[in-house]
Amino acid sequence: MATIPNSQIQKFAVFGIRFFKSISNGASRDPSQLPSILRYYSSEQANDNTDDEKDHNVKPRPSTKTKRARTMARLINNKPWSPDLESSLSSLSPSLSKTTVLQTLRLITTPSKALQFFNWTQVNGFAHNDQSYFMMLEILGRTRNLNAARNFLFSIEKKSGGTVKLEDKFFNSLIRGYGRAGLLQESIKVFLMMKSIGISPSVVTFNSLLSILLKRGRTTMALKLYDEMLTTYGVTADTYTFNILIRGFCMNSMVDEGFRFFKEMSRCKCEPDVITYNTLVDGLCRAGKVKVAHNVMKGMLKKSSNLNPNVVTYTTLIRGYCAKQDIPASLDVLKEMIDRGLKPNRITYNTLIQGLCEAQNLDKIKEIFEGTAGVGQFIPDTCTFNTLVKAHCDGGNLNEALKVLEKMSELRVQPDSATYSVLIRSLCQGGDFVRAEELFDELAEKEIVLNDVGCTPLVASYNPIFEYLCRNGKTKKAERVFRQLMKRGTQDPPxxxxxxxxxxREDTFKAGFDLLVLMLRRDFVPDVEIYESLIEGLLRKGEAVLAQKTLEKMLKSSHLPKTSTFHYILAELVRSRLCW
Structure with a gap:
C-alpha cells in the first residue's frame, strides 16, 4: 500500500477535530440502531518496506521451463484446440518435463482445454503421476465441472495403466468440489463410495465433510460423523478438526456444544491455536456471552507464552462489548490491546466507532480522531463514513449526513453503494425527492453500483426512488440503475x-415486456396486475403478437386470465390478420 502523504494525514486530523465538534454540537441524542455494516473480518495492513527490504523482494528471472510453460498456456488460451495448435505445442516443447506440464496446467484458464492438454501430453509420451492427476482433478472441481471431475477420478487407474492408484486425496478433492457447489448429498455419496471400494478416509476427508455439513446446518449428522471418525476408523482429530467443529457449532447457535469441543481438545492431546481461541471468542460474543469470551482470552494468555491474542481477538471482544452497549469495557479492551504492543487496524476503529455512534457517544469519536489521525494511526475509510451517514440519517439529521458525503469528496474517500442508498432512501422518506434525484443521477453517472469495492448493493433500498421516478415519467432513468444492479447480481422482485x-404508465409496453422476460428468466413469478397491465397496453398499441406471448407466459405462471382477455387478443389478431 502506498504511504499516505503527511499533508493528507494533517488534512484528516483537521477534519477529525472540526467535523466531530460540529457533530457533537448538532447531533441528536436519541439512540439509534445501526445495521451490521462493519461486521466483517478483513483488513489491509500498511506496507512500510524499506528500500533494502524491496531489494530482497525482487523476483528472480523465470527459468526456461517457466517461460516455455507461459508460452504454451498463452497459445492454448488464445486459440481453439486443433491439430494446428497441437503442432505448435510440439514445436515449442519436443520433450515435456514434469515442471513444464504442471506449470502449463496451472496457467490454462479454461478447464476443458486443460483436460485436452492433459490428454495430449499423455498421447505424446508424458507419463502422468499422482501429482498431475490430482492437479487436473482440482482444476475440474474448483471450476465446478463436477461431472467431468467425477468421470476423471474413476478413469485414473485405467489412464495411468495402473501406475497411479486411487487414494483418499483424490476423493477428498471431489468431496470439496461438491461442497463448494452446495451439493451436500453428492459429497456424502462420494464419501460412501470411497468406503465401499476399500479406501479408508483420512482426517482430511473427515475435516472436509464436517465443514460441508456444518456450513449447511447439519449438526446432528456432523456429530454422528465425528463419532464414526473416532470409533469406527480410529482416525485422530487434529487442531483443524476442532476448529471446524467449534466454528460450525457456534455459527449454528450451539455455543455450548462448541465449548464442549474446546474442552475435549486437551483430552485428545490436541493443542488449541490462536484460530481456535478466536473462533470460540467470536462464537461466545455472537451469543451475547462477552464476559465468558473475555475470560477465554485471559485463559489464552495463561496457557502458553507462545500463544497470544492478536488484533482479531481484541477486535472481536470490542465488537462484543459494543453490541452490549458497554462502551467503557470496549475502551478498556482497546487500551489493553495497545498496552500489549498491538496496533489497532481500521476494522478495530470502525467497529468501535459504530458502537460509539449507537451509544451516541460522539465526544469519544472526536477524541479518537484527535488522538490517531495526526500521527497516521487511523485514517477514516468508506466504512467509517458510512457508519456516520447512517447514524445521522437514523437520527433525522439529513443535512449533517450530506455534510459527511461532502467531506468524503473533499478527502478523496470513495463513497460506495451503501453511502448513496442510505442517503437516497432517507431523503425520499423525508419527502426531499429533488435532492434524492440529484444523488441518484450522480450514482448512475459514476456507475458506483458496478464497483466491486465496498458493500454489495441492496436493490430493495432503491425502491423508494424507483417508485418516485416511475410515477413521474422517468422510468428509463430508474431502469438504468436497476440494470447496473442486475450486473452486480442483485435481484428484488418488487x-x-x-x-x-x-x-x-408511460406507454412503453415493449420495454415493460423485456423486463417481464428478464424477471421470468430469474425464476421470479410476476403477479396478475403486471400481466393484465401489459396485455391491455399492448393491445391498445396494436401489438397483438406480444400480447399473445404475454398471455402464454401468464398461463405458465399459473394465473387464470379473464375470459374477456382471450376475446380481446383473438379479436385483435383476427383484425390484423395474424390469427393462429
Whole structure:
C-alpha cells in the first residue's frame, strides 16, 4: 500500500477535530440502531518496506521451463484446440518435463482445454503421476465441472495403466468440489463410495465433510460423523478438526456444544491455536456471552507464552462489548490491546466507532480522531463514513449526513453503494425527492453500483426512488440503475414490478415486456396486475403478437386470465390478420 502523504494525514486530523465538534454540537441524542455494516473480518495492513527490504523482494528471472510453460498456456488460451495448435505445442516443447506440464496446467484458464492438454501430453509420451492427476482433478472441481471431475477420478487407474492408484486425496478433492457447489448429498455419496471400494478416509476427508455439513446446518449428522471418525476408523482429530467443529457449532447457535469441543481438545492431546481461541471468542460474543469470551482470552494468555491474542481477538471482544452497549469495557479492551504492543487496524476503529455512534457517544469519536489521525494511526475509510451517514440519517439529521458525503469528496474517500442508498432512501422518506434525484443521477453517472469495492448493493433500498421516478415519467432513468444492479447480481422482485408498471404508465409496453422476460428468466413469478397491465397496453398499441406471448407466459405462471382477455387478443389478431 502506498504511504499516505503527511499533508493528507494533517488534512484528516483537521477534519477529525472540526467535523466531530460540529457533530457533537448538532447531533441528536436519541439512540439509534445501526445495521451490521462493519461486521466483517478483513483488513489491509500498511506496507512500510524499506528500500533494502524491496531489494530482497525482487523476483528472480523465470527459468526456461517457466517461460516455455507461459508460452504454451498463452497459445492454448488464445486459440481453439486443433491439430494446428497441437503442432505448435510440439514445436515449442519436443520433450515435456514434469515442471513444464504442471506449470502449463496451472496457467490454462479454461478447464476443458486443460483436460485436452492433459490428454495430449499423455498421447505424446508424458507419463502422468499422482501429482498431475490430482492437479487436473482440482482444476475440474474448483471450476465446478463436477461431472467431468467425477468421470476423471474413476478413469485414473485405467489412464495411468495402473501406475497411479486411487487414494483418499483424490476423493477428498471431489468431496470439496461438491461442497463448494452446495451439493451436500453428492459429497456424502462420494464419501460412501470411497468406503465401499476399500479406501479408508483420512482426517482430511473427515475435516472436509464436517465443514460441508456444518456450513449447511447439519449438526446432528456432523456429530454422528465425528463419532464414526473416532470409533469406527480410529482416525485422530487434529487442531483443524476442532476448529471446524467449534466454528460450525457456534455459527449454528450451539455455543455450548462448541465449548464442549474446546474442552475435549486437551483430552485428545490436541493443542488449541490462536484460530481456535478466536473462533470460540467470536462464537461466545455472537451469543451475547462477552464476559465468558473475555475470560477465554485471559485463559489464552495463561496457557502458553507462545500463544497470544492478536488484533482479531481484541477486535472481536470490542465488537462484543459494543453490541452490549458497554462502551467503557470496549475502551478498556482497546487500551489493553495497545498496552500489549498491538496496533489497532481500521476494522478495530470502525467497529468501535459504530458502537460509539449507537451509544451516541460522539465526544469519544472526536477524541479518537484527535488522538490517531495526526500521527497516521487511523485514517477514516468508506466504512467509517458510512457508519456516520447512517447514524445521522437514523437520527433525522439529513443535512449533517450530506455534510459527511461532502467531506468524503473533499478527502478523496470513495463513497460506495451503501453511502448513496442510505442517503437516497432517507431523503425520499423525508419527502426531499429533488435532492434524492440529484444523488441518484450522480450514482448512475459514476456507475458506483458496478464497483466491486465496498458493500454489495441492496436493490430493495432503491425502491423508494424507483417508485418516485416511475410515477413521474422517468422510468428509463430508474431502469438504468436497476440494470447496473442486475450486473452486480442483485435481484428484488418488487423492483421489477415498480419498473414494469412505470413503463405501462408511460406507454412503453415493449420495454415493460423485456423486463417481464428478464424477471421470468430469474425464476421470479410476476403477479396478475403486471400481466393484465401489459396485455391491455399492448393491445391498445396494436401489438397483438406480444400480447399473445404475454398471455402464454401468464398461463405458465399459473394465473387464470379473464375470459374477456382471450376475446380481446383473438379479436385483435383476427383484425390484423395474424390469427393462429
Amino acid at each position: 423492483s421489477y414490478k415498480i419498473l414494469i408498471m412505470g413503463h405501462c
